[in-house]
Amino acid sequence: MRALVIDDSRAMRRIVSGILEGFGYETQQAGHGREGLDVLDGGWIPELVCVDWNMPVMDGLQFVSAVRANPAWRSVTIMMVTSESEHGQIVRALAAGAHEYVIKPFTADAIRDKLALLGLLPEGAAL
């Protein structure tokens, strides 16, 4: 399975990618929403996108809206991984088309639980 990790923090990209690779994912990284769209435009279509909210150039909410506006990317599951913890922001993200929402700080267990809920925990990944 493939996952695209979009975060302007290099550290956070490495952490989230490392967790997903530990579950058996093949990952790519992007530093903001526009870079993430470039990856999809290039034909690398992942099952999962983990995207931060606050980023330069194109933020996570704009990215979610752009992905949802393209029928070719309908199969992509989007999980927001962000320090935005206001209830209103969570509602906005889900209304825009995100499937799940993880608030930073998170643990690998929290990511694993969300993937299990989404049916995106690869076979063989420890429960």
Add this chain to the structure above:
Amino acid sequence: MTTFEDTGERRRRTDRMPVITELLDEATLGGIVEEAWLALVGDEEFLVPSLGGPVSDAVSSWVEVVGPWTGSVVLTCARPTAEELARCLLKEHAPPVLDAEDVEDALGELANVVGGNVKGILPGPSVLGLPQVGAAPGAGAPDDTCRLHLLWRGRALTISAQGSPGGVPSAT
């Protein structure tokens, strides 16, 4: 003739902005920081209150919050402490050699996570800025500052939610 009733819901120019100490106490800020520390730095990494004092060769990371309360959430420590924090944050994902960008990025992300969770408990919608790293931004009035002096692995660090001078965010 149409008349408009003043419901009092609109903010008046004379309304006083709340100060952070009316919205956030040290125990709450400490809880947010502790949760971030355990999840990001390590589940056996503890923070101990300290009396504070000057930090030599200090570096700060911060995020601005703009809303009913406007200010910054700031993390300050010595550069060697920041390097050690970055290595802990990245754990096995750390490159063999950390460059300055790795360290600043990790320190900024810590401020971002703490700031985002501080924002989450403030009343009303607020906007969170992108993390910045450098010399700490100026603080507002003393009663508009909630500050924790802490020790991590015996190293001093300070975390504060501090109002902006004049109640407006600094230029970014």
